[in-house]
Amino acid sequence: MTNEKKTITNRDVPAIYPVKTKIQVSVIFFVVLAIYLTSMTWTQSQMAGGFTGALGNMFNVMVKFFPPNTAVIPAVWGPMVETIQMAIIATTVAAILTVPLALLAAENVTTNKPLYLITRTFLNILRTIPDLVLAVIFVGLFGIGLFPGILALIIFSLGILAKLISETIEAVDMNPMEAMRASGANVFQMIWYALIPQVLPQYVSLVLYVFEINIRASVVLGLVGAGGIGLILNQQLGFYNYPNAMMIIIIIFIVVIAIEYISTKIREALI
Amino acid sequence: MEKEFTLPPKPKNSTFKLIRNIVITVLVIALYVWTFTSIDIDWGRAIERAANNFQRVIPQLFSPDWSATGKVALSMLETVFIAFAGSLMAAILAVPLAFLAARNMMGGVIISTIGKWILSAVRAFPDIILAILFVVAVGPNAFAGVLAIAIGSTGMLGKMFAEILEGIDMNVVEAMEASGANKIQILFHGVLPQITPEFLSYAIYRFEVDIRASSILGIVGAGGIGTLIIFASNNRNWSEMGTILLAIILVVTVIDFASARIRRKIV
Numbered sequence: 001m002t003n004e005k006k007t008i009t010n011r012d013v014p015a016i017y018p019v020k021t022k023i024q025v026s027v028i029f030f031v032v033l034a035i036y037l038t039s040m041t042w043t044q045s046q047m048a049g050g051f052t053g054a055l056g057n058m059f060n061v062m063v064k065f066f067p068p069n070t071a072v073i074p075a076v077w078g079p080m081v082e083t084i085q086m087a088i089i090a091t092t093v094a095a096i097l098t099v100p101l102a103l104l105a106a107e108n109v110t111t112n113k114p115l116y117l118i119t120r121t122f123l124n125i126l127r128t129i130p131d132l133v134l135a136v137i138f139v140g141l142f143g144i145g146l147f148p149g150i151l152a153l154i155i156f157s158l159g160i161l162a163k164l165i166s167e168t169i170e171a172v173d174m175n176p177m178e179a180m181r182a183s184g185a186n187v188f189q190m191i192w193y194a195l196i197p198q199v200l201p202q203y204v205s206l207v208l209y210v211f212e213i214n215i216r217a218s219v220v221l222g223l224v225g226a227g228g229i230g231l232i233l234n235q236q237l238g239f240y241n242y243p244n245a246m247m248i249i250i251i252i253f254i255v256v257i258a259i260e261y262i263s264t265k266i267r268e269a270l271i
Numbered sequence: 272m273e274k275e276f277t278l279p280p281k282p283k284n285s286t287f288k289l290i291r292n293i294v295i296t297v298l299v300i301a302l303y304v305w306t307f308t309s310i311d312i313d314w315g316r317a318i319e320r321a322a323n324n325f326q327r328v329i330p331q332l333f334s335p336d337w338s339a340t341g342k343v344a345l346s347m348l349e350t351v352f353i354a355f356a357g358s359l360m361a362a363i364l365a366v367p368l369a370f371l372a373a374r375n376m377m378g379g380v381i382i383s384t385i386g387k388w389i390l391s392a393v394r395a396f397p398d399i400i401l402a403i404l405f406v407v408a409v410g411p412n413a414f415a416g417v418l419a420i421a422i423g424s425t426g427m428l429g430k431m432f433a434e435i436l437e438g439i440d441m442n443v444v445e446a447m448e449a450s451g452a453n454k455i456q457i458l459f460h461g462v463l464p465q466i467t468p469e470f471l472s473y474a475i476y477r478f479e480v481d482i483r484a485s486s487i488l489g490i491v492g493a494g495g496i497g498t499l500i501i502f503a504s505n506n507r508n509w510s511e512m513g514t515i516l517l518a519i520i521l522v523v524t525v526i527d528f529a530s531a532r533i534r535r536k537i538v
Contacts, residue, residue, distance in 0.1 A: 032359070036355065036356060036359050038352065039352035039353070039355050039356035039417070040356055040417075042349065042413070043349070043352055043356060043412070043413035043414045043416070043417050044412075044413075044414045057408070057409065058408040058409055061407055062404075062408055064407075065404075065407075081309075082311075085306045085309065085310045086310075088302065088303075088306045089306060089307070089310065092303075124524070125520055125524075128483070128519060128520045128523035128524055128527075129519065129520065130484075130486055130519070131487075132487040132490055132497075133486070133500060133515075133516065133519065136490075136500055136501075136504045136512075137328070137504075137512065139504070140324065140328055140504055140507065140509065141320070141321055141324050141325070141328050141329075142320050142321050143316060143317065143324075145312070145313055145316070146310065146311070146312050147312050147313070147314070147317040148317075150312075217397075219397060219400075220397050220399045220400065223399065223491060224501075224504070233403075237407075242407070245403075249396075249400055249403075249404075252397075252400065253395050253396060256397075257391070257392075257395045260395070
């Protein structure tokens, strides 16, 4: 027997991760850390008293919000209802307008490549514009009120809804469509008898999902003057009336949770 | 003898289904009647205002004011910083909460239910409402925006992380337990390798969402490009608004694209 070592020493054990991966991961880690530190310094630079001062102050200020003033509930009820109605109207209009757009943005229905690409690009650009920015522009155009808010919600939700529905359409089973085309159906017959039955449950579910998004969006539209409960919240904050503002925030919170709960239950039943 | 082919009998609609459908239809119609009769839109004024303002707003919006580019670029950078710091904080905060909320990790349905409740409660606050609270708490600056984004994203990320955790292969964990590994070893060698790619992917996706969210936080004073939006709209400076819109569209598109590429590489 030779006396050579048979046991594996540390040096012989192959590393679990190759050196290249280790270097890559370390570089990424330090880049992320560097950007994070830059962001933190940048965002804290305009703050008086620095980070610790602000956190110490936070508790003192937060106390001002409590106890919430329950006396404002009757006054808030009207605007809250208005907010929900805004979301209902906007979702309905968006759900109707989305149908042609979603069909145009689905690769398997719109076989005309340029048309498909143009619709896709249009929807992608539409989705990059935040809802409140749309609201600011429409308030500038139509003046303060519900109408600019509804319009902003319609355009905002149209981008999301059309994209989600076009993806659903792209995922359908194409065999029934092909069978119908082979037996001589025209495009509209194909859509009506082969596409709609497959897409309808998802369509309703996605519309409800967008309704949830619209409720969340509509509660804050008032901050820029586009109607609803945000308007009152903005006023109360302007008057430094924090207990009232807190009550409004709590009402928003309850309504959002309740509507999301109902909508989730309906969507679970649908699919 | 030749068998006669007949269609199977049509399924009978049960009375329950019929009643249910009628009730749903009536409810939906009632909802719409209530909505459209009680909503109060001043059409006349809206149309009149639009007719007056159209010439002043729309052409300006499409002729961006290039002299404001530097100012807008700086604000946009601040927006990206807010989103980055906020989503990184959220990604770190969400991990312990996700372990709390995942049913197969901490054991006990009660803890998991409590964890899930906390996460959905956090998610119910719109980002901008959180921003309002933080602006009051730490003053009108970008750091308030970072905090709002961090808290707002924690809810969604925590929920996603918890779902990933509930979906991991528990056989690995059980095998390690059986061969005598302790909790820490199980965590590092059994759980983390399974979840890291998906965690990262969701965190990066959330950064995309946060870019959009942080671009409007300035409307309530929480820094970023939203501050310029409010100035531009108050001054009726629609060509500057055009520049801002262009910046938002550009940055969001670029970051969406980059993030999609990175995420495809990770998972």
